[in-house]
Amino acid sequence: MTGAGCSIMYLAVMVVSECVIMRIVGSVSCFFCGLVLIVHPAPAASDPVPDAKPLVAQDSEPFVEGVDTPPAKPSLPAPAEETVEIPPEPLTECDVPGALIKLADPVAGKSGSDAACGIAEPVRLNGVVVGTAAAKFPSPVTVSCRFAKTLTKWLRDDVLPAAEEQFGSPVSVLASGPGYQCRRRNNLPDGKLSEHALGMAIDISHIELDDGSRISIEDDWGAETKKGRFLKEIHTSACERFTTVLGPDADSSHRSHFHLDIGCHGKACTYVICQ
Ligand SMILES: [Zn+2]
Incomplete structure (x- = not known):
């Protein structure tokens, strides 16, 4: 070289x-x-590059259970207002053991917005008896036979025994409203029909005992006293028999009474509102 x-x-x-x-x-x-x-440029990578996957779609928000409001479901058409079918003939029988009861004339709404009011099986309930003792409403209440059965069972099996146990005195007066009233919920001018308008509800404001004492929902609810505990006990037992129980804890409209009804909540009518 x-x-x-x-x-x-x-x-x-x-x-x-x-x-x-x-x-x-x-x-x-x-x-x-x-x-x-x-x-001699560096060799290009020979593996094919996969297509990029899109991230979360811009128009969908993540849903966090228990924190966010679930996405709204498509709205369904409003159900038709419930109407009561009034039988052409007066009720001939309403068997309610222990009830002081009379059959009543048919009760129907008038016209216009009152047309949906009415009771399919009306009765007038004076009170209930247990043994020789009777607990009465100040005036007979007008309700449906079906509601009279539920109310009587609660009074005889729950309220009267609880009063005897707490106070050692039988109940003499069950202070209540009239039962049937053709009106909307909470006495508003419009909105859903009250269960009172179907004979399926009652309001109870206080209870009087044979010994003269008085247990008031307005005065005694929530108190750490015998009366307060008694009211709590019968409120709890009411929630096992009725589908709606509203007391002072529900809202100011119910500060002075228990509202009890057997209206339908939920698809199977088994949901209970207990407040
Ligand atoms: Zn009521």
């Missing part, structure tokens, strides 16, 4: 060595590397 040939060979070896070293340390400042990279 000549001297010139030897020099060229030496230069080539140096260039290749420097490029290898500089590529390992990641430098791009090597002049000769630039030349080599131009002549």
Whole structure:
């Protein structure tokens, strides 16, 4: 090999060595590397690149159970207002053991917005008897036979025994509203018909005992007294018999009485509102 040939060979070896070293340390400042990279560019990756997956759609919000309000369901058409079918003939029988009861004339709404009011099987309930003791309403209440059965059972099996146990005195008066009232809920001018308008509800404001004492929902509810505990006990037992029980804890409209009804809540009519 000549001297010139030897020099060229030496230069080539140096260039290749420097490029290898500089590529390992990641430098791009090597002049000769630039030349080599131009002549021999780095091989492109041969694996195909997958398509990018879209992130959460812009128009959908994440739903957090128990924190957020669930997405609204499509609204259904409003159900037709409940109407009562009044039988053409007066009720001939309403067998309620222990009830002081009389059959009543048919009760129907008038016209217009009152047309849906009425009682399918109306009775007038004077009170209930247990043994020789009678607990009476100040005036007979007008309700449906079906409601009279539920109310009588609660009074005879729960309220009267609880009063005897707490106070040692039988109940003499069950102070209540009239039962039937053709009106909307909470006496509002419009809205859903009250269960009172179907003979399926009653309001009870206080109870009087034979010994003259008085247990008032307005005065005694929530008190740490015998009377307060008695009211709590019969409120709890009411929630096992009626489908709606509203007392002073429900809202200010019920601060002075228990509202009890057997209206339908939920698809199977088994949901209970107990407040
Ligand atoms: Zn009521």
